Amino acid sequence: MQAKDSVDVVVRRRLRELRMQRGLTLEDVAQEAGIDVSTLSRLESGKRRLALDHLPRLAAALSVSTDELVREPAAEDPRVQGTSHTRDGVTYWPLTRQGPGGGLHTFKIRVSPRRRTAPTGLPVHEGQEWIYVLSGRLRLVLGERDFTIQPGEAVEFSTWTPHWFGVVDGPVEAIMMFGPHGERLHLHR
Template structure:
């Protein structure tokens, strides 16, 4: 039968492992980002998060610093937080954005419901480019997507994925468009895992 000390150590290990993963994903950081900041090998960090390696005391201050939190915060039980995403809509260049995810302090992946106004129907002379990866799923209306020299009409139920390094623009065809948009500032590709 395990001693109470061993059970307590496992509980601390589990808490830190969960906090480490939660804080990293909330901040939109990859394993590589945190490992580099903490001067820890990526494989070590991965094993720490998955429970395949025990935490050492010297890991704690480096990991806390890499995540911009105190060691105490890394060790504490996470508060049960309100699951509702709070944020007001904002409109820019004929697109209204409603946040569907919390905005992490260092950026990362952001999800929005968007409504594209019928006024947004003509692409600019020069298509914008910027860092990132974008996904869109059209809920209603017909979305016009211009990617470089190519022009697409995306219908309800269809999804698109593209690098925002490609000159791009989206707008309406014959009425307003509603869609779900996922934007990853770091340009990481979306990976869906089935368990």
């Protein structure tokens, strides 16, 4: 009985983990597996026992083999591997993994001392941004307002507001968080 309980626990954990990694909702997986959303929700939460006939359907819905669904994943290297990107005078080092499910992404940034003048048209996009200044003085333009952000200060703002950031008088290092829309604007335009 103990072995079955541990398989149940592993499968429950893997169901949710794989679903989240793929950016799928309970509805997406339930529909693909041909089971009720409430059943899948109860399976993930442990409120319902897993039946053997669920395994192949759930594995197929998540695009994995049944073996992958019932075994513990190999221990993942916790280090974030990523290369830096430089765009418009800002270098971005990833501090979080870029999973397919979207969500917030965190970067350490370095703003070049040459990035001093805001463009004529300030960008606007969906989402929120958060910046924490580590060193230097950051210039942040939000609509008609102009701010100087000192080391140790953080800002959070809606990116529906026209915005731009640069330097006041020298390089700036900061931690920046933004969602997928901000990532596309800053890194992939």
